[in-house]
Amino acid sequence: MPGPPWWYGRFQDAGYRLTLPRQAILGTLSRTSKHLSAEEIYLSVHRAYPAVGLTTVYRTLELLVRLGIISKFDFGDGRSRYELTTSRQRKHHHHLICSRCGRVIDYTDFIDEETEVLGKIERVLSQKYNFRINNHRLHFYGLCDKCK
Amino acid sequence: MPGPPWWYGRFQDAGYRLTLPRQAILGTLSRTSKHLSAEEIYLSVHRAYPAVGLTTVYRTLELLVRLGIISKFDFGDGRSRYELTTSRQRKHHHHLICSRCGRVIDYTDFIDEETEVLGKIERVLSQKYNFRINNHRLHFYGLCDKCK
DNA sequence: AATGATAATGAAAACCATTTCCAATAAGAA
DNA sequence: TTCTTATTGGAAATGGTTTTCATTATCATT
Ligand SMILES: [Mn+2]
Ligand SMILES: [Mn+2]
Ligand SMILES: [Zn+2]
Ligand SMILES: [Zn+2]
Numbered sequence: 001m002p003g004p005p006w007w008y009g010r011f012q013d014a015g016y017r018l019t020l021p022r023q024a025i026l027g028t029l030s031r032t033s034k035h036l037s038a039e040e041i042y043l044s045v046h047r048a049y050p051a052v053g054l055t056t057v058y059r060t061l062e063l064l065v066r067l068g069i070i071s072k073f074d075f076g077d078g079r080s081r082y083e084l085t086t087s088r089q090r091k092h093h094h095h096l097i098c099s100r101c102g103r104v105i106d107y108t109d110f111i112d113e114e115t116e117v118l119g120k121i122e123r124v125l126s127q128k129y130n131f132r133i134n135n136h137r138l139h140f141y142g143l144c145d146k147c148k
Numbered sequence: 149m150p151g152p153p154w155w156y157g158r159f160q161d162a163g164y165r166l167t168l169p170r171q172a173i174l175g176t177l178s179r180t181s182k183h184l185s186a187e188e189i190y191l192s193v194h195r196a197y198p199a200v201g202l203t204t205v206y207r208t209l210e211l212l213v214r215l216g217i218i219s220k221f222d223f224g225d226g227r228s229r230y231e232l233t234t235s236r237q238r239k240h241h242h243h244l245i246c247s248r249c250g251r252v253i254d255y256t257d258f259i260d261e262e263t264e265v266l267g268k269i270e271r272v273l274s275q276k277y278n279f280r281i282n283n284h285r286l287h288f289y290g291l292c293d294k295c296k
Numbered sequence: 297a298a299t300g301a302t303a304a305t306g307a308a309a310a311c312c313a314t315t316t317c318c319a320a321t322a323a324g325a326a
Numbered sequence: 327t328t329c330t331t332a333t334t335g336g337a338a339a340t341g342g343t344t345t346t347c348a349t350t351a352t353c354a355t356t
Contacts, residue, residue, distance in 0.1 A: 053335040074222040113265045121258055125244055133290035142281035201306040
């Protein structure tokens with residue numbers, strides 16, 4: 001699937017420049033399936049572009065979250081973690097988190113009831129509490145095979 | 149429903165002392181339905197017992213989380229927030245969060261149906277990923293009536 | 297009640313992820 | 327080019343949380 005990544009348009013539309021640091025950060029995020037922290041992204045980008053600073057990484061991450069290109073998570077280890085938002089490439093998924101070692105597993109094998117019930121709840125809550133619901137997060141916590 | 153609160157036993161069993169600062173903190177948490185931050189708890193406790201320090205509040209909250217008496221949440225406003233865990237008094241619930249103003253609503257609608265489906269998912273995931281799942285969290289994000 | 301062992305506490309200092317400041321640079325428009 | 331504004335990086339500041347350490351409270355044992 002060649003051609004410019006889907007986020008080029010977002011930058012233009014919003015009036016932001018797709019600079020080299022920003023491309024490098026997006027590159028790192030699109031090349032991994034892990035949930036990277038700001039520092040991990042910085043270290044990765046820094047290898048190829050030593051001039052890019054940690055401050056720019058933080059600023060860019062904030063911008064990307066604001067543009068809806070990436071999502072920010074807190075898995076309880078004291079730092080924020082990021083991943084590309086749901087798109088053609090990346091399917092909507094939920095998380096399985098090990099409380100001991102911090103391992104995070106993405107799962108997309110939803111059983112039908114899961115999707116169905118979440119949709120229903122979303123509709124009911126929207127009406128009852130007069131909310132405009134944009135998204136949801138479902139996390140399961142426990143011990144992974146190595147930790148239990 | 150008089151008699152000692154249900155957490156007295158937990159302290160004894162685990163070998164911890166139910167001291168005055170700890171009782172004051174538990175008192176504050178059981179008297180509110182809000183999701184308080186450490187500082188808010190400190191201020192509340194401080195009014196009745198000025199000798200209690202912020203450090204003790206943090207330490208006690210960590211202990212209470214470890215004992216499973218309270219739960220720690222991150223709603224994205226830069227500080228952790230706490231509430232009593234599910235019990236006789238407090239029903240299991242999920243959260244509705246306003247992305248703009250930070251308002252958090254506890255909801256229990258469809259909780260039976262939810263619980264049933266989540267239990268089923270838990271069983272499937274436990275087996276597939278060989279996890280021992282202890283609990284889960286479901287958050288819906290959007291804009292509240294005042295913010296949308 | 298006095299003693300001793302250990303748990304709990306509070307104030308100050310340290311920690312550390314993130315944000316803010318600010319001067320320098322890059323990018324695009326004219 | 328020249329002007330205007332967006333973007334950047336390093337240093338310093340911020341702020342919630344944790345650590346340190348000397349003191350105090352609690353409880354079991356004399
Ligand atoms: Mn994920
Ligand atoms: Mn709640
Ligand atoms: Zn693990
Ligand atoms: Zn709101």
